[in-house]
Amino acid sequence: xxxxxxxxxxxxxxxxxxxxxxxxxxxxxxxxxxxxxxxxxxxxxxxxxxxxxxxxxxxxxxxxxxxxxxxxxxxxx
Amino acid sequence: xxxxxxxxxxxxxxxxxxxxxxxxxxxxxxxxxxxxxxxxxxxxxxxxxxxxxxxxxxxxxxxxxxxxxxxxxxxxxxxxxxxxxxxxxxxxxxxxxxxxxxxxxxxxxxxxxxxxxxxxxxxxxxxxxxxxxxxxxxxxxxxxxxxxxxxxxx
Numbered sequence: 386x387x388x389x390x391x392x393x394x395x396x397x398x399x400x401x402x403x404x405x406x407x408x409x410x411x412x413x414x415x416x417x418x419x420x421x422x423x424x425x426x427x428x429x430x431x432x433x434x435x436x437x438x439x440x441x442x443x444x445x446x447x448x449x450x451x452x453x454x455x456x457x458x459x460x461x462x
Numbered sequence: 463x464x465x466x467x468x469x470x471x472x473x474x475x476x477x478x479x480x481x482x483x484x485x486x487x488x489x490x491x492x493x494x495x496x497x498x499x500x501x502x503x504x505x506x507x508x509x510x511x512x513x514x515x516x517x518x519x520x521x522x523x524x525x526x527x528x529x530x531x532x533x534x535x536x537x538x539x540x541x542x543x544x545x546x547x548x549x550x551x552x553x554x555x556x557x558x559x560x561x562x563x564x565x566x567x568x569x570x571x572x573x574x575x576x577x578x579x580x581x582x583x584x585x586x587x588x589x590x591x592x593x594x595x596x597x598x599x600x601x602x603x604x605x606x607x608x609x610x611x612x613x614x615x616x
Contacts, residue, residue: 417539418464418537
């Protein structure tokens with residue numbers, strides 16, 4: 386299994402801040418399955434740029450608030 | 463479990479049971495040196511029909527129980543999973559077909575030695591069933607890889 390991408394996200398907290406939004410509700414609003422949202426939230430899958438923007442749009446925040454690049458963790462950087 | 467993973471499970475189990483039975487019966491006929499092309503053709507059609515009859519309602523029941531659509535459009539992760547599984551399945555199928563072609567020399571030798579009454583017919587029956595076997599195996603492999611990928615991301 387490949388190592389997880391060097392990206393963290395705050396989807397869990399953002400869902401909590403938005404009235405305990407469920408993964409299914411978020412999935413329905415961005416046109417994905419709940420399983421895909423769970424995989425993104427657990428950092429097992431990096432979404433496409435379009436999906437990332439859709440998630441940020443649902444929470445009404447900039448994309449950088451949802452996803453953070455951990456470049457310093459990458460070897461050789 | 464998504465609808466697509468559920469369909470993959472149904473497909474794998476049904477294929478292993480139904481086509482497992484079919485190919486086991488072909489192997490037994492081959493071992494007994496009693497290959498009957500007509501009987502095998504109708505047996506295959508029956509197995510294929512039974513597989514469809516099982517898979518369709520099972521998928522519909524799965525969709526109903528899960529409260530999902532029968533054939534929802536895939537999202538991006540599902541497309542990635544399917545593309546990977548299809549790529550591996552296709553590569554395996556290509557290699558297996560080349561293997562069947564290479565085996566054809568050995569198969570025609572067996573046909574000449576053990577099916578002297580109709581070696582050409584026996585060769586055709588064996589080759590067709592080998593091609594069916596590698597195609598079904600590649601399809602099952604593709605579904606198994608799909609399930610593994612879904613489990614990894616779950």
